[in-house]
Amino acid sequence: MKDLVQKICSYLDSRFKLSDLLQFAQKKKVPEHKHSFWYYFGGICLFLFFIQILTGVLLLLYYTPSVDSAHESIQYIMSQVKFGWLIRSVHSWTANILIGAIFIHMFSSFFLKAYRYPRELTWISGFFLLLIFMAFGFSGYLLPWNELSFFATRVGTDIASTVPLIGKSIKNFILGGPEVAAATLSRFFWLHVAILPLLTVVVLGIHVYLVQVLGMSVPLSLSKKEVKEIPFFPNFLLKDSLGWMLILALIGVLCVFFPWELGQKADPFAVTPIGIKPEWYFTFMFTTLKIIPSHVFFIEGETLAIFGFMITALFWMLVPVLDRNSARGKKSPVFSLIGLFALLYIVTMTALTYFLPGI
Amino acid sequence: MKRLIRLFLVFIVSIHFPFCPLFAQANFCVECHMELEDELLTPVHAFKIDIHKNFRLDCADCHGGNPAEEDIDLAKDESFRGVPERLEIPGFCATCHSDPTYMRRYNPSVRVDQLDLYWESRHGHLLKEGDEKVAVCTDCHGTHEILPASHPKSWAFPWNISQTCGRCHSNQEYMEGYKMPTNQWDEYQESVHAFALFEKKDLSAPACNDCHGNHGAAPPEVTSISYVCRQCHPSQADLFSQSPHKEAYDEIGISECEACHGNHKISSPSDEMLGTGEKAVCIQCHEPDSEPYAIASNIKEKLDEFLKKVHYAKILLDQADMQGVEVSEPKFKLTEANTILVMVRNLTHSLSLEQIEEKILEGDSVVAEVIKAGEAAQREARFRKTGLIIVTFFIFLLATALFLKIKQINKKSSS
Numbered sequence: 182m183k184d185l186v187q188k189i190c191s192y193l194d195s196r197f198k199l200s201d202l203l204q205f206a207q208k209k210k211v212p213e214h215k216h217s218f219w220y221y222f223g224g225i226c227l228f229l230f231f232i233q234i235l236t237g238v239l240l241l242l243y244y245t246p247s248v249d250s251a252h253e254s255i256q257y258i259m260s261q262v263k264f265g266w267l268i269r270s271v272h273s274w275t276a277n278i279l280i281g282a283i284f285i286h287m288f289s290s291f292f293l294k295a296y297r298y299p300r301e302l303t304w305i306s307g308f309f310l311l312l313i314f315m316a317f318g319f320s321g322y323l324l325p326w327n328e329l330s331f332f333a334t335r336v337g338t339d340i341a342s343t344v345p346l347i348g349k350s351i352k353n354f355i356l357g358g359p360e361v362a363a364a365t366l367s368r369f370f371w372l373h374v375a376i377l378p379l380l381t382v383v384v385l386g387i388h389v390y391l392v393q394v395l396g397m398s399v400p401l402s403l404s405k406k407e408v409k410e411i412p413f414f415p416n417f418l419l420k421d422s423l424g425w426m427l428i429l430a431l432i433g434v435l436c437v438f439f440p441w442e443l444g445q446k447a448d449p450f451a452v453t454p455i456g457i458k459p460e461w462y463f464t465f466m467f468t469t470l471k472i473i474p475s476h477v478f479f480i481e482g483e484t485l486a487i488f489g490f491m492i493t494a495l496f497w498m499l500v501p502v503l504d505r506n507s508a509r510g511k512k513s514p515v516f517s518l519i520g521l522f523a524l525l526y527i528v529t530m531t532a533l534t535y536f537l538p539g540i
Numbered sequence: 541m542k543r544l545i546r547l548f549l550v551f552i553v554s555i556h557f558p559f560c561p562l563f564a565q566a567n568f569c570v571e572c573h574m575e576l577e578d579e580l581l582t583p584v585h586a587f588k589i590d591i592h593k594n595f596r597l598d599c600a601d602c603h604g605g606n607p608a609e610e611d612i613d614l615a616k617d618e619s620f621r622g623v624p625e626r627l628e629i630p631g632f633c634a635t636c637h638s639d640p641t642y643m644r645r646y647n648p649s650v651r652v653d654q655l656d657l658y659w660e661s662r663h664g665h666l667l668k669e670g671d672e673k674v675a676v677c678t679d680c681h682g683t684h685e686i687l688p689a690s691h692p693k694s695w696a697f698p699w700n701i702s703q704t705c706g707r708c709h710s711n712q713e714y715m716e717g718y719k720m721p722t723n724q725w726d727e728y729q730e731s732v733h734a735f736a737l738f739e740k741k742d743l744s745a746p747a748c749n750d751c752h753g754n755h756g757a758a759p760p761e762v763t764s765i766s767y768v769c770r771q772c773h774p775s776q777a778d779l780f781s782q783s784p785h786k787e788a789y790d791e792i793g794i795s796e797c798e799a800c801h802g803n804h805k806i807s808s809p810s811d812e813m814l815g816t817g818e819k820a821v822c823i824q825c826h827e828p829d830s831e832p833y834a835i836a837s838n839i840k841e842k843l844d845e846f847l848k849k850v851h852y853a854k855i856l857l858d859q860a861d862m863q864g865v866e867v868s869e870p871k872f873k874l875t876e877a878n879t880i881l882v883m884v885r886n887l888t889h890s891l892s893l894e895q896i897e898e899k900i901l902e903g904d905s906v907v908a909e910v911i912k913a914g915e916a917a918q919r920e921a922r923f924r925k926t927g928l929i930i931v932t933f934f935i936f937l938l939a940t941a942l943f944l945k946i947k948q949i950n951k952k953s954s955s
Contacts, residue, residue, distance in 0.1 A: 266864075267924075419945055437928040
């Protein structure tokens, strides 16, 4: 038996050069220190993404992207297909946990100033990955064609239409017409299963490659003495796997005790339900748009807020370029404060959406 | 040239159009009454919202006279009719409202038989006898602030009718001498009809006039009550007509629907009204050892059994739903069982045990299917939990193994 395994390994090794890969992994070192806990979120994101691919592909076996049968096909998956309920719940729960993990990964990288030279492109590619995964969430939310997702998409795209000059064209392009309809479902499906996965493969490829080539960043606050290094394989990978196992158990519990609901089929002629809101990761923007005055000086409130978000996003993406102190290896408390403010703003606005929905 | 003149004329007329009211003839009825007080001033303000005003009718159209005359004596010319006596009011309004040619100018579909109906009503009979306390047109529609009956603020709008009638009929002092109860309004407020009308805002729910008539208002006779109810409840009435009760009621001379459901205070029917229980209406007439008594008991028993099954199926589905199992299909099937339940309840009006049993049998097969699906959903919920325990156990086992391996590696590298 042992001989057979050895034979297979040597067969594969001579063709795929696996021993070289193993050697690279063993040689590759990962810093270990009091903040290295945050490193594992990158691996968790990657793990969750693979779950999404696997469950997404399985859902595609039964899902039908048409207004007449999208909701029914999900209902069929959840009630008739063996373990269909599990696949769908895992896909929906994992999508949300993934976005949460990306946020944690992003803010931890920000506060540890992991974006500084030479990792600017790692940060920028990560920023694009966040946008891509938010787009994944937005497009995937509509696919079950239920009441909540239908009206949330309507509200979300109405926001996009407030962008001056090009807003209406953007909305028309996203929706495939002036209203959320059959064309919207087709577009969102195409975006969700073709365009975004393709973009992810490219951007994620760049991101992971840069991480491998440049290695993990060590926080500025730590001296070289405080940092020891461990081999990527097996030490770091085993710890990473432990995290994956715990996340997997959490997803299982959530899926069994809180299976993702399907809701009522969307009725375009129905009145918008009271308290409609987008997915939680968009609510900080949604609440900002709700509480901003209709006019700030002579500018329309919504337009100003949209501009504000666009400029903030641009600033956030260009942080590695703008934070000169970090690039020189110096402390940059101003950027730490900006990050803290951004984090508090997102948390407060998100909490307000759920705890004070009437504002 | 002619074309140019025509265009010029059109231009002149158009620019003067906004000033037309300035050239309108003055209405001296209004001008003078504006200077007066109390009941002589009230009509001027009240008439502003009146439906007649909307149709450009004015004081003189009802009261006669010449409003163009400033002098009061000249204004009250031979056409002046003044304020009608109470006994004259129906005829006063009917001058126009009973004239189809005149009424067609304003509303071709409006009825013009109100006066005829009124004289046939109890109010009309008494008025003819000289009783001035009975209702005339103005008591229900107002005098100078008359709104169309379709207007929510009209006294004749469904939401307001019970109050309009109740103004007189709930007034003990006013109704003294008529030998009539005055609690109809209070009773109606507690009825299922009032709930539908006021709480559910269902304008098709009956108010006083839907059962008693409006212009021809009269208390329904014993024989006509079922015909009043069957306007909205034809199925129940048809079943009742086929039942042995029909002949018996006719013989004894008791009203049909009212005997079990009451009149003004018609409460929401419940299953407790059936059978031989404390609240059952059957025991009001039937003795314990009689055959009808046994049938009543049997019907109730069958209904209760079916109800229990429907209830059990619902509990099963609700529990499965709460545990996250998708049960929308059996839930939809359960609505079919509920429809059958409604039909069974309706069939009780026929008192036909055979028909009821047949319907229940149909319902039983539907409920059995739902129960089967509900039990399968419960099993599925248990299976999920058991599966989770097993999978989580293996995940934690693997995690523990990983943890121990990490510890071992750490120990090895530190040594």
